[in-house]
Amino acid sequence: MITKRIIPCLDIQNGRTVKGVQFQGLTDAGDPVELACKYARDGADELVFLDITATENKRKTLFTMVRDVAAAIDIPFTVGGGVRSVADVEQLLQYGADKVAVNSAALENPELIRDLAKRFGCQCIVAAIDAKLVGDRWKVFQMGGKLETEWELLDWAKQVTDNGAGEMLFTAIDHDGRKQGFANTMLAELNKSVNVPIIASGGAGKIADFVAVFNRGKADAALAASVFHYDTIPIPVLKQVLKQHDIPIRIV
Amino acid sequence: MEIAIIDYGAGNVQSVLFALERLGYTARVTTDAKKIQSADKVIFPGVGEASSAMARLKATELDRVIPKLQQPVLGICLGMQLLCRHTEEGNTSGLGIFDADVVRFSNQVKIPQIGWNTITNLKSDLFRGITAEPYLYFVHSYYVPLIPECIATTDYQATFSSAIQKENFYGVQFHPEKSGEVGAQILTNFLRL
Structure with a gap:
């Protein structure tokens, strides 16, 4: 039976892991390769690296990090943040990323996902969507949650999967x-609307939140950052509890 | 030991190279038929789309080289699927080593299957030393149905062949290079065949 996935997320700035609250106010959270190895040992099913490096000339640090992570760990990982073109994706995959997440660039050019899926296969293209309730409607935001778009969440989710995204990373801002x-x-509504795996992001604070995101939110995977970085929730403990709740999970 | 990784623009070549490095092996990524033919072991990786992958194999005439190889050959994911007669993906003719037609999962399940799933009914030296039902990492939309050459099965929408073997040809649908210690064990077993 396919298992639910636990995915630690590492926000990367200039080659270091950082953690912010609601996209603002960053603190240093360690060396990404070291953290990646620790998570892999602890039984993380996958990792996500989101690069929030602002300047283009610092992007080289990301490629070096991707290569170092790929050399060090034996579980899959996704890289996102500032991915704008077919060339960007090609480079990240060549350095050893398994999947690439696309967010703002797809909103600016919806054909980008179609081009990427055609070139690299839908299985390595993750559509990252940031959204929040505005009034009574879930609206999609871009630029790291700063800029509201015209898109409603379910419409955009359908659009990106129609264009060939193989997976969705949904962050509730x-x-x-x-x-x-x-x-x-x-999340449960999203699960009914699209037929690709959904990674839920945003809101993990305690183990019960993970139980709920799988049972009520119907998510295929749950992503979190700080609860893992600061060891509030050790992954082996989390997985044991999920198993006790009859949620299919991989125990290492 | 000479290990050749067939280069046809597949996405996961780097991951396979790194996995072999972690096991203490070096490998050569190549399109050169002679180097592939003379290698002790051949790995046929694969992430991508079937029809364009086959087109690239044909462009380098590797489609005629691979079926004649005598040493152990390991097809991974799309590599495994291309060892079969036909795949529904892009309505593509494969290399025909396995008399099987690769088909797409139905919409009853999420497509692609992405994540860790178990393999059972293990019947090969490829799985030596692996006792319990291990979890391996899968990413795919198409699958090889149950065939006589099946050496491991997995359940998703249906029970399908997650590994196959015919003489010196092995195929695995999962990614051993991304499947933790169990994956490393399977790669080691292949290199020791």
């Missing part, structure tokens, strides 16, 4: 960093 649980109602 208002939940991110709050540690009050995932956006389970919206």
Whole structure:
């Protein structure tokens, strides 16, 4: 039976892991390769690296990091942040990334996902979507959650999967960093609307939040950062509890 | 030991190279038929789309070299699928080593299958030393149905062949290079065949 995935996320700035709250206010959280190895040993099913390096000339540090991570770990990982073109994706895959997440660039050019899926296969193209409730509607945001777009979440989710994204990383902006649980109602609705695996992001604070995101939110994978970085929730403990709740999970 | 990794623009070549390095082996990534023919072991990786992958194999005439190889050959993911007669993906003729037609999962399940799943009914030296039902990492939308050459099965929408073997040709649908210690064990077993 396919298992639910636990995915630690590492935000990367100039080659270092950082952690912010609601996209703002960053603190240093360690060496990404070291952290990646620790997570892999602890039983993480996959890793996500989101590069938030602002300047283009620092991007080289990302490629070096991707290569070092790929050499060091034996589980899959996704790289996202600032991915704008077919050439960007090609480079990241060549350095050893398994999947690439695309966010703002797809909103600016919806054909980008189609081009990427055609070139590299849908299995390595993750559509990252940041959204939040505006009034009573879930709206998609770009530029790291700063800029509201015209898109409603379900419409955009359908568009990116029609274009060939093989997976979706949905971040509920208002939940991110709050540690009050995932956006389970919206996640369950999203799960009914698209037929690709969904990674839920934003809101993990306690083990019960993970139980809920799989049982109520119907997510295929759950992503979190700080609860793993600061060891609030050790992954082996989390996985044991999920197993006790009859959630299919890989125990290492 | 000479290990050749067939280069046809597949996405996961670097991952396979790194996995072999972690096991203490070096490998050569090549399109050169002579180097592939003279290697002790051949790995046929694969992430990507079937029809364009076959087109690239044909362009380098490797489609005629691979079926005649005598040493152990390991097809991974798309590599395994291309060892079969035909795949629904792009309505593509494969290398025909296995008399099997690769088909797409139905919409009853999420496509692609992405994640860790178990393999059972293990019947090969490829799985030597592996006792319990191990978890391996899968990423695919198409699968090889149950065939007589099946040496491991996995359940997703249906029970399918997650590994196959015919003489010196081995195929695995999962990614041993990305499947932790169990994956490393399977790669080691292949290199010791």
